[in-house]
Amino acid sequence: MLKLLSYRVYLAIFIFFIFGPILFILGHSFMSGELSDQETWTFILDSMLWDLTKNTLSLAFLTVLFSSLIGFGQAYLISFSSLSKKWVLHLLFVMPLIFPLYIIGFVYVGSLEYSGVIPSLIRENFGFNILNFINIKSVWGVAFVFSLALSPYIYLYLKSCFGGIDKKLFLSARSLGKTPRQITRTIVLPQALPWLFSGAILVCLEVICDFGGVSVFNYETFSTAIYHAWISLFSINTAVRLSLFPTLFALILYMISQYKFRVREGKSKVQESIVLLNLKGISKKFVFLLIFFYTLVAVIFPVSQLLIWSMHAIGIELDSDYLLLIVQTLFIGSAVAFLINSIGLVFLYLQRYRFSSREKSILPITKLGYAIPGSIVAISIMAFFSIFEVSYSGYFAFFALLLAYLIKFYSVSSELMMRGMSSISKKMDWSSLSLGKSSSFTFFKIQLPILRPVLFSSFVLVLIEVFKEMPITLILRPFGVNTLATRVYELTSEGEWERASISALFLILLGAVSLYISEKVINKK
Amino acid sequence: MFKYMALILPIIFSINTLAKDVVVYTSRKEHLIKDIFKQYTKETGINVSYKTGKAAALIQSIKAEGDKSPADIFMTVDAGNLWFAGKEGLLESISSKELKQNIPFNLRDEKGRWFGLSVRARTIAYNPEKVKEGELTTYEGLADSKWKGRLCLRTSKKVYNQSLVAMLISELGAKKAKEVVKGWVKNTVEIFPNDTAVLKAVAAGQCDVGIVNTYYFGRLKKKSPELSLKLFWPNQNNSYGVHVNVSGAGVLKTSDNKKAAKKLLEWLASRNAQESFAQVNMEYPINSRYPESEITKSWGSFKPNKSFNLSSAGKLQKDAIKLMREVDYK
Numbered sequence: 001m002l003k004l005l006s007y008r009v010y011l012a013i014f015i016f017f018i019f020g021p022i023l024f025i026l027g028h029s030f031m032s033g034e035l036s037d038q039e040t041w042t043f044i045l046d047s048m049l050w051d052l053t054k055n056t057l058s059l060a061f062l063t064v065l066f067s068s069l070i071g072f073g074q075a076y077l078i079s080f081s082s083l084s085k086k087w088v089l090h091l092l093f094v095m096p097l098i099f100p101l102y103i104i105g106f107v108y109v110g111s112l113e114y115s116g117v118i119p120s121l122i123r124e125n126f127g128f129n130i131l132n133f134i135n136i137k138s139v140w141g142v143a144f145v146f147s148l149a150l151s152p153y154i155y156l157y158l159k160s161c162f163g164g165i166d167k168k169l170f171l172s173a174r175s176l177g178k179t180p181r182q183i184t185r186t187i188v189l190p191q192a193l194p195w196l197f198s199g200a201i202l203v204c205l206e207v208i209c210d211f212g213g214v215s216v217f218n219y220e221t222f223s224t225a226i227y228h229a230w231i232s233l234f235s236i237n238t239a240v241r242l243s244l245f246p247t248l249f250a251l252i253l254y255m256i257s258q259y260k261f262r263v264r265e266g267k268s269k270v271q272e273s274i275v276l277l278n279l280k281g282i283s284k285k286f287v288f289l290l291i292f293f294y295t296l297v298a299v300i301f302p303v304s305q306l307l308i309w310s311m312h313a314i315g316i317e318l319d320s321d322y323l324l325l326i327v328q329t330l331f332i333g334s335a336v337a338f339l340i341n342s343i344g345l346v347f348l349y350l351q352r353y354r355f356s357s358r359e360k361s362i363l364p365i366t367k368l369g370y371a372i373p374g375s376i377v378a379i380s381i382m383a384f385f386s387i388f389e390v391s392y393s394g395y396f397a398f399f400a401l402l403l404a405y406l407i408k409f410y411s412v413s414s415e416l417m418m419r420g421m422s423s424i425s426k427k428m429d430w431s432s433l434s435l436g437k438s439s440s441f442t443f444f445k446i447q448l449p450i451l452r453p454v455l456f457s458s459f460v461l462v463l464i465e466v467f468k469e470m471p472i473t474l475i476l477r478p479f480g481v482n483t484l485a486t487r488v489y490e491l492t493s494e495g496e497w498e499r500a501s502i503s504a505l506f507l508i509l510l511g512a513v514s515l516y517i518s519e520k521v522i523n524k525k
Numbered sequence: 526m527f528k529y530m531a532l533i534l535p536i537i538f539s540i541n542t543l544a545k546d547v548v549v550y551t552s553r554k555e556h557l558i559k560d561i562f563k564q565y566t567k568e569t570g571i572n573v574s575y576k577t578g579k580a581a582a583l584i585q586s587i588k589a590e591g592d593k594s595p596a597d598i599f600m601t602v603d604a605g606n607l608w609f610a611g612k613e614g615l616l617e618s619i620s621s622k623e624l625k626q627n628i629p630f631n632l633r634d635e636k637g638r639w640f641g642l643s644v645r646a647r648t649i650a651y652n653p654e655k656v657k658e659g660e661l662t663t664y665e666g667l668a669d670s671k672w673k674g675r676l677c678l679r680t681s682k683k684v685y686n687q688s689l690v691a692m693l694i695s696e697l698g699a700k701k702a703k704e705v706v707k708g709w710v711k712n713t714v715e716i717f718p719n720d721t722a723v724l725k726a727v728a729a730g731q732c733d734v735g736i737v738n739t740y741y742f743g744r745l746k747k748k749s750p751e752l753s754l755k756l757f758w759p760n761q762n763n764s765y766g767v768h769v770n771v772s773g774a775g776v777l778k779t780s781d782n783k784k785a786a787k788k789l790l791e792w793l794a795s796r797n798a799q800e801s802f803a804q805v806n807m808e809y810p811i812n813s814r815y816p817e818s819e820i821t822k823s824w825g826s827f828k829p830n831k832s833f834n835l836s837s838a839g840k841l842q843k844d845a846i847k848l849m850r851e852v853d854y855k
Binding site: 036039040043047048109113114115120137215216217218220224227228230231232233234236312375378379382383385386389390391392474475479480482486490491493494495496497498 | 556588591682715721725842846851
């Protein structure tokens with residue numbers, strides 16, 4: 001089927017859909033000659049730009065730093081330590097992935113602000129104000145909470161990197177008498193860098209695009225300014241122009257990652273687990289203590305706080321509507337994950353066998369959607385199709401919703417697939433092709449089976465992203481459709497945290513089940 | 526695969542936009558409107574379907590859909606949003622004797638493009654254990670240095686505060702209003718993302734007073750009656766009165782069911798519907814002659830600001846935002 005049209009046409013169609021709406025609305029916003037838009041734009045540039053840049057970058061930097069530390073440590077433990085029961089640890093480490101930032105944010109703010117349970121208890125029993133020492137709403141606090149939820153991205157990237165390092169390297173290094181520390185420095189770290197960079201880009205963009213999370217902390221970033229310009233200052237054009245800043249930033253990052261941090265091709269693997277960190281006695285206890293602390297703050301605490309809150313609201317909030325909410329959330333999530341991964345596969349094939357280097361150099365722009373706030377993606381689609389005056393009440397709404405998700409989350413799956421693919425040696429292609437097999441045979445029969453775990457991860461990652469996503473769903477969802485995330489929005493925006501925690505728990509449960517199933521499937525040999 | 530999708534889709538997306546329905550795009554939350562629309566259907570046999578979302582996004586949808594938009598009514602909170610929808614030319618001027626009769630002049634658009642349907646007051650909440658009687662007087666009074674380290678505010682990004690400052694600009698002039706807000710900021714302990722957090726901070730003793738919408742106070746007190754919190758009505762004597770705002774609605778120009786839409790608005794503003802519409806969210810009825818709920822009654826009566834026409838809230842919203850930015854109100 002792929003041969004029906006030239007592969008360049010596929011690329012052009014894809015770029016048209018994924019980039020057209022954004023370009024359209026950008027062009028439109030800069031052409032707007034309205035005085036009020038000009039005023040608002042100047043106002044934001046003059047009075048807010050410096051603060052916004054400073055706030056956004058410092059939060060992004062700290063979050064990347066913290067989550068890299070956490071993620072690296074976790075991946076190292078899983079890949080190179082002598083610990084047993086690693087699958088339990090692995091599940092713990094990926095768990096926070098299913099927490100939307102706005103949910104983990106409201107749990108932490110709700111319990112650590114002055115009127116929250118913990119500071120109140122400390123004040124009453126010990127007579128001092130803990131807020132003098134820990135301020136959860138400072139940039140450090142926000143970065144800490146965000147890192148808990150975002151470190152799994154780094155962890156997952158590094159874990160697949162460590163798993164793909166040629167084991168012969170370790171064996172020869174060892175036979176040369178290198179210590180584990182030397183091996184880590186000379187083999188592990190250089191190989192980890194490109195993967196770390198990719199993970200860091202994801203984390204960075206999550207931070208920059210997040211609106212729900214930062215607003216819980218009343219922390220001002222580019223995202224909040226975009227909303228402010230649109231919702232309070234009534235200037236959609238200013239909002240769109242502002243979103244250009246994070247988009248350009250992302251483009252630069254992607255370029256750097258494409259040209260400076262290429263992933264090295266993997267070699268044939270020796271089936272042997274490598275132990276660089278032999279944990280015994282006190283060091284083992286220390287590591288367990290760290291893991292326990294992490295589990296406490298990243299998993300046990302948020303979940304139990306939500307459980308406690310939901311107890312208060314279960315009577316008024318839980319009804320049969322929830323069944324529909326769950327079905328709709330699941331349906332939208334799987335439809336999007338299926339679509340995005342199918343398209344991802346097509347381009348994976350084209351990139352491996354068809355695209356010239358010039359065409360490959362265009363590909364980073366297909367990932368830019370990830371850097372654009374969801375609401376702007378949604379608005380751009382509406383503006384784009386407004387030429388046809390379509391109603392968002394039927395199937396078209398579903399199409400628009402799918403397209404918005406595709407723009408927003410394509411990079412999640414493509415990044416993962418490309419990385420996975422590039423660690424399969426080209427030699428394998430050459431041997432298959434030289435034996436007279438076609439490129440599609442090589443792709444489907446040889447490479448896809450190797451990539452199966454990557455495909456599953458990618459499917460589940462997109463699925464969970466869609467479960468968590470709020471602005472796009474809120475704006476483009478078809479008439480009468482609600483998801484668990486929109487329910488959380490409706491309730492939290494009215495300050496009804498307790499009722500919202502029930503939808504939040506369902507959301508987390510769905511995410512957890514999907515993660516669990518995918519782990520089972522991936523690990524089944 | 527596609528065959529099954531075609532079968533499943535309509536079940537999943539229960540598309541309930543029959544020709545006879547009145548379709549409402551609303552930023553009011555589902556749990557606050559569901560029952561009142563059911564009541565309307567029960568009384569009239571006319572079905573009401575709705576789509577919820579943020580006001581600005583719904584306005585954008587209505588614009589993008591143009592004539593194809595299924596929406597008949599745009600319903601939202603805060604006059605600023607209604608004013609904007611009117612200014613963008615989305616709302617039809619409606620002339621209705623009933624609406625004019627039932628809704629006070631300052632709570633509706635003078636051209637009949639939108640109508641207030643419930644009233645909320647933005648007033649002062651205080652901790653009676655820490656604030657002495659007579660200490661509180663006016664909004665302006667909170668700028669006095671005696672409140673230093675005692676005031677909690679919600680973020681300036683919330684439209685409720687933008688409308689409040691717009692009202693101050695209108696009543697006091699921009700210069701005086703700026704001094705007042707500057708004083709507030711100086712006295713503020715912390716700025717919160719929502720009113721409930723402000724109230725909790727006041728009750729917990731982090732600060733002594735805060736400015737909030739009345740229904741947040743009502744909801745929190747209902748859940749935790751033991752909290753040390755009370756409402757105070759500022760600017761009562763020889764002054765303009767408590768700042769009030771509305772939730773409201775207007776009929777869309779693109780609606781092909783305008784008659785039915787107008788009828789729904791008239792019904793919502795009627796005594797019969799107001800009892801539930803305002804009370805479900807502990808708000809005040811749009812017409813002060815209508816009965817109040819026992820809860821709002823228990824907070825005492827007050828003089829609302831009648832001189833400030835709510836259309837001005839929208840017109841002055843940008844000025845208010847700039848003013849707040851200038852005095853570093855985050």
